[in-house]
Amino acid sequence: xxxxxxxxxxxxxxxxxxxxxxxxxxxxxxxxxxxxxxxxxxxxxxxxxxxxxxxxxxxxxxxxxxxxxxxxxxxxxxxxxxxxxxxxxxxxxxxxxxxxxxxxxxxxxxxxxxxxxxxxxxxxxxxxxxxxxxxxxxxxxxxxxxxxxxxxxxxxxxxxxxxxxxxxxxxxxxxxxxxxxxxxxxxxxxxxxxxxxxxxxxxxxxxxxxxxxxxxxxxxxxxxxxxxxxxxxxxxxxxxxxxxxxxxxxxxxxxxxxxxxxxxxxxxxxxxxxxxxxxxxxxxxxxxxxxxxxxxxxxxxxxxxxxxxxxxxxxxxxxxxxxxxxxxxxxxxxxxxxxxxxxxxxxxxxxxxxxxxxxxxxxxxxxx
Amino acid sequence: xxxxxxxxxxxxxxxxxxxxxxxxxxxxxxxxxxxxxxxxxxxxxxxxxxxxxxxxxxxxxxxxxxxxxxxxxxxxxxxxxxxxxxxxxxxxxxxxxxxxxxxxxxxxxxxxxxxxxxxxxxxxxxxxxx
Numbered sequence: 001x002x003x004x005x006x007x008x009x010x011x012x013x014x015x016x017x018x019x020x021x022x023x024x025x026x027x028x029x030x031x032x033x034x035x036x037x038x039x040x041x042x043x044x045x046x047x048x049x050x051x052x053x054x055x056x057x058x059x060x061x062x063x064x065x066x067x068x069x070x071x072x073x074x075x076x077x078x079x080x081x082x083x084x085x086x087x088x089x090x091x092x093x094x095x096x097x098x099x100x101x102x103x104x105x106x107x108x109x110x111x112x113x114x115x116x117x118x119x120x121x122x123x124x125x126x127x128x129x130x131x132x133x134x135x136x137x138x139x140x141x142x143x144x145x146x147x148x149x150x151x152x153x154x155x156x157x158x159x160x161x162x163x164x165x166x167x168x169x170x171x172x173x174x175x176x177x178x179x180x181x182x183x184x185x186x187x188x189x190x191x192x193x194x195x196x197x198x199x200x201x202x203x204x205x206x207x208x209x210x211x212x213x214x215x216x217x218x219x220x221x222x223x224x225x226x227x228x229x230x231x232x233x234x235x236x237x238x239x240x241x242x243x244x245x246x247x248x249x250x251x252x253x254x255x256x257x258x259x260x261x262x263x264x265x266x267x268x269x270x271x272x273x274x275x276x277x278x279x280x281x282x283x284x285x286x287x288x289x290x291x292x293x294x295x296x297x298x299x300x301x302x303x304x305x306x307x308x309x310x311x312x313x314x315x316x317x318x319x320x321x322x323x324x325x326x327x328x329x330x331x332x333x334x335x336x337x338x339x340x341x342x343x344x345x346x347x348x349x350x351x352x353x354x355x356x357x358x359x360x361x362x363x364x365x366x367x368x
Numbered sequence: 369x370x371x372x373x374x375x376x377x378x379x380x381x382x383x384x385x386x387x388x389x390x391x392x393x394x395x396x397x398x399x400x401x402x403x404x405x406x407x408x409x410x411x412x413x414x415x416x417x418x419x420x421x422x423x424x425x426x427x428x429x430x431x432x433x434x435x436x437x438x439x440x441x442x443x444x445x446x447x448x449x450x451x452x453x454x455x456x457x458x459x460x461x462x463x464x465x466x467x468x469x470x471x472x473x474x475x476x477x478x479x480x481x482x483x484x485x486x487x488x489x490x491x492x493x494x495x496x497x498x
Contacts, residue, residue, distance in 0.1 A: 020401075035459070036430045037405045230404060230430060295408045295455075297428055318430060319407040348426065348433055 008053035009145040009206040016217045017226050025117035027054035030228035039231035040321045043192055044365075047151040047158075048227035049213045052191075056119030057141050057200060058126065060110040062134040069110060072129060073103060074254050074271065076264035080105040085172045085187050088262050090114075090122060091271030095253035095278070098125060100244060102189065104174060111185075113146070113200075115244045129270075145206045147213065149224070150196035150235075152365075157224060158197055161212050162186065166197060179205065191232065193239025193363055234318045237327065240289060240361030246300055246315045247287055247329055255279060256331070258287035258360070285312065286337040289360040292326035292345060292353050295319060303346040304330050304355070311336050314345060320362060327362045328355070369489055370397045372463050376479045377488035378439050383463065384479050391440055391473045395427060397462040398492050403429035406455045411447040411469060418442060420478060424469065427458070440478050442471040 006027045014021065019030035030051065033039060042048050060069070070077045075088035086103045099118040104111035114122045119141060126137045149158050159166045162177075166186070169175050174187035185200040201209060215221035233243070242248050247257055254263050255275050265276050292298055298317035303310040312332030320327045328345070336343060339359050344352040371377065375385040381399035385392045400406065408428040418424055420441040427434055447469050451457060458466035473479075483491060 032404060035405055037456075234430060297407060297430075297433070299433065 006054070006142075008051050009203045010051040010053060010147070010210055013210050013214045014051065014226070017214060017220065019226070019228060022229070024229060025054060025115070027116055029054055030226070032228040032230045033226050036228070036230035036234060037321045039225065039227035040234050042225050043151045043194060043227055043231060043235055044322055045152065047149060047153040047196075047224045048192075048231070049224050050148040050150065050227050050232055051146075052148050052198065053145040054116040055141075055146060056112070056114040056116060056122065056139070057144050057146065058112040058114065058119075058123065059138045059140045060112065060126070061108070061136045061138075064133040064135050065110045068130060068133050068135045069103060070267065071269050072126065073101075074263040074269060074275075075103070076267050077103060077105070078267070082107050083174055083176070085174060085189055086262075087172075089248075089254045089259065090125065091254060091269075091275075092250065093270055093273075095271040095274035096250035097244075097248045097252055097254060097257065098122065098250065100242065100248055100259070102187075104185070104187070106176065111140075111200075118244060143203055144200055145203055146198060146200045147209070148190050148192075148196060148198045149213065150190045150192040150194045152195060153223060154194070154196040158186075169197070191239075191241060192235040193241070193361065194235075194365055233316075234321060237316050237318050237329065238320050238322055238361065238363035240329070240363075242287070242329075243316065252331075253278065256283055256285060256287070283334055285331050286334050287315070287360075288312075288330055288332055288337050289358045289362055290314075290317075290328040290330055290343065290345065290355040291358045291362075292317075292328060292355045294353060295326055296347055296353060297326055298328040298330075298345045298347065298353070298355070304332055304336075305344040305346060305352065306332075306336050306341075307344075310346075311343070322363050325362075326353075329360070332357075369492060370463065371485040371488050373485040375463075376482040376484065377491075378437070378482050379491065380437050382436060382439065384439065384482065386473075386476055386479060389473050389476050390445065391442070391471045391476055391479065392467050393438065393469055393471065394462055394467040395436065395458065396488070399434075400458050400462040400466070403427060403434065403459075404431045405429055406458045409451045409455045409458065409468070411451070412444050414444050414447060416444045418444065418471065420475070427455075436468065438469075438471065439482060440471065440473045440476060442473040444469055445472050446470040 014030040022031040073088040102113045177184045190196040302314040304312035314330045317328030341357040410425040423435045
């Protein structure tokens with residue numbers, strides 16, 4: 001089935017600001033504006049705005065939402081606090097990860113933000129398992145937009161724009177602002193390793209917010225700069241955050257992917273059984289951070305060796321703009337996963353580069 | 369799109385500037401832009417002999433790793449040493465400061481078969497439309 005490529009409500013702003021557009025998960029998205037490295041550094045030192053409208057936004061209503069979501073999600077959502085976001089995985093019966101999501105607990109409903117490429121799969125999964133429950137599932141993706149403002153200057157700048165002290169919204173908490181019949185959701189979340197906020201808003205409000213964040217072509221915002229998917233990827237790698245299709249997939253469970261913190265094995269959920277067994281028996285492989293010698297980048301699927309045969313595979317890699325080091329994440333057999341272990345990555349042309357297992361994340365922002 | 373008229377272009381997006389039998393080569397600005405921020409460049413050793421059509425190294429960016437091919441054979445007279453510390457020179461000035469190697473070409477006339485600037489521009493535009 002061929003579908004036309006979706007455009008986000010910010011498409012015109014990207015073009016006006018010189019974005020190089022690419023197709024990503026069925027959406028036309030900006031890869032970069034001024035350059036990936038420059039946008040990366042700007043996010044670490046100031047404030048960048050990212051269009052994340054391609055991500056799926058699903059709304060759930062009905063009195064069974066809490067018990068339903070608690071069975072679907074790895075995270076324990078029983079008694080979830082209102083106005084709080086919960087990072088969670090949604091897994092198959094065998095523990096394979098269907099997606100990683102952010103679950104929003106509103107006063108009168110629940111929300112899920114999922115990956116663009118998994119939206120239809122997750123909608124189908126939710127609808128299938130909701131049958132017989134008082135749960136209504138609605139796809140809000142095409143009626144809303146979503147932007148992420150990230151970087152140390154975000155709270156101050158965003159606070160001026162929102163006319164609200166954003167620092168009073170705790171990490172992973174959110175605020176709902178009523179504008180007539182419409183709602184604007186500001187959460188203290190992100191995918192860059194920096195402090196910042198993400199905003200979900202009705203598509204028709206985008207033309208009011210976007211010029212404040214982007215400025216115009218001739219008069220761009222003096223501090224906030226747009227950033228694309230390229231910088232979003234290098235930022236999340238430095239922050240050791242997993243990406244679906246790289247560290248996360250249906251072939252991997254949440255524990256193996258190193259995200260055990262978002263799993264509650266004492267509750268019942270889809271995929272719990274195999275993960276309990278894994279927990280008991282020990283993980284055969286683990287996700288590790290690698291620091292490589294030299295400046296060459298290890299790419300997804302490059303093999304990892306320990307002297308002889310392959311003991312693992314790279315999932316993501318980049319040249320870290322912040323650390324000026326070649327960094328990567330990889331799955332390796334658990335006996336090679338200890339910090340300090342020396343391994344080798346097989347690069348192009350069968351050449352091997354020495355790599356050391358390091359603690360994740362590679363980059364952690366200074367606590368303000 | 370930029371493409372100086374004083375040189376020849378290959379379908380694999382290298383440029384060749386001929387001066388007698390010394391050929392300077394690099395990758396085009398279009399190729400550099402497509403790669404995004406270049407992070408590493410591997411080049412041959414000075415004195416090495418290269419055959420026409422050989423891969424002479426690799427250009428690596430945040431996005432991808434791609435090979436560089438030489439349309440003409442010969443001995444490597446010089447490589448751009450500045451690129452080992454500043455690979456971004458290729459992004460900044462692919463047709464100038466971002467040159468890659470100088471070759472003592474064994475048969476520089478082989479380059480006459482390559483595209484001129486206008487043909488290369490048309491080639492890139494066609495490739496983008498298809």
